[in-house]
Amino acid sequence: MATPRLRTRKLSEPTIARLPVYQRIAEGWARGGLNRIDSQQIGELAGVTATTVRRDLAGLGSFGTRGAGYDVKVLSERIGEALGHDREYDVVVVGIGNLGRALVNSSNFLIRGARLAALYDVDPEVIGTRVAGQVVRPLSDPIAPATVGVICVPAAAAQSVADRLVGADIHALLNFAPQVLTVPIGTAVHYVDFSIELQILMYHLNNGTGPLGGGLLHSLGIATPSALRVP
Amino acid sequence: MATPRLRTRKLSEPTIARLPVYQRIAEGWARGGLNRIDSQQIGELAGVTATTVRRDLAGLGSFGTRGAGYDVKVLSERIGEALGHDREYDVVVVGIGNLGRALVNSSNFLIRGARLAALYDVDPEVIGTRVAGQVVRPLSDPIAPATVGVICVPAAAAQSVADRLVGADIHALLNFAPQVLTVPIGTAVHYVDFSIELQILMYHLNNGTGPLGGGLLHSLGIATPSALRVP
């Protein structure tokens, strides 16, 4: 046990993006009192084929039961392990406007090991107020140690905030500002851009790529004929 | 001119997701007073290879200049045409909490032909207030005609809202609730899930897929060595 070995073989990018969806489905069934689900059902709910589901899950090891599908509890756990949900990590959020507030108050954002470490803003009206159990600090304060920095400021301020975060030794950024960021090698930046989603939807509507056009990453979930409702 | 022909050949899904990024880069340069950009520069800023950029843009027709790159103005226009930015379309937003408010007030959400048609909520405190120039209506009101419905309600309410929107003949939904939706065939649902972004970031950090791990759709933009700052 020299190096902390990966517990699964390397997963493909599309697979990684789908696993959280499968996990949510599994949890929904578990909450509904059901305890088994098969790849067909997962596929319909996630908007992908049953084969894709099996291929994805096979990458986490063989824990399905032939003839009976997957135990929702085990399924959920295995996905959690693969994605590293057992590890906790700190998140700082910069920019406590509507979006920042929406994120930190959302029951869906800071989950799976994410822990809110600190909030920052530049607006004196906002600084000092309590949001999501944290007092908002001035951006001029030292940045708290964290693993991930979330940027929810206007585009014009995004780069300087990114510089601050990188300077504070944060090497993973989630940027909600419509602004391409320049960061040193070794720092990962993921962009979330709402308008792009709308644009993709409209492209398909305009070009009649049709009802079945969608299909990648966030676009998971063009409904299939018999999609089942999560109980 | 029988059928309204597509003005470009069919674009691949990854290409469609990258075009808005290129367009933003082009606009940034245009604002900065520059008027030419080459595939290498676009690639560095977007976090993809120069070849990918050229392949993507070649799909829109040949408008680059050999030896000199692309005219940022033309580039921006061509992308706009390909994505159908000349067409206007109506958007209704259901759920005017922090997130809904952040979206409609964002200078980056309702752009490129999107027009806000109406806002809905169920909270009496919110109904009747003005947000983004619109009076928030009760969800019990008839849904205004629109092309796209945006769902920003809690997960538990998302399905019934989707049903309302589909019933109002809206066949493109953008769902921000962490809830898989059941809709009739012919309706496109795109999911935007903030927590998935964090989970993907963490997977790569945990598994040392390393600085260069990222790379699809929203994950565009792992910084490259000499990424240039948009002027």
Next chain:
DNA sequence: GGATGTGAAGTAGTTCACAGCC
């Protein structure tokens, strides 16, 4: 019987490498 897990085949997307043009 019924569903998983997986080689093999197929498809889509990316990258190489260079001819063509400015």
Next chain:
DNA sequence: GGCTGTGAACTACTTCACATCC
């Protein structure tokens, strides 16, 4: 010289089809 645009090679992902096991 420099950069685009693209056939050809490659790589990655998905789907088929079926042997395998409960």
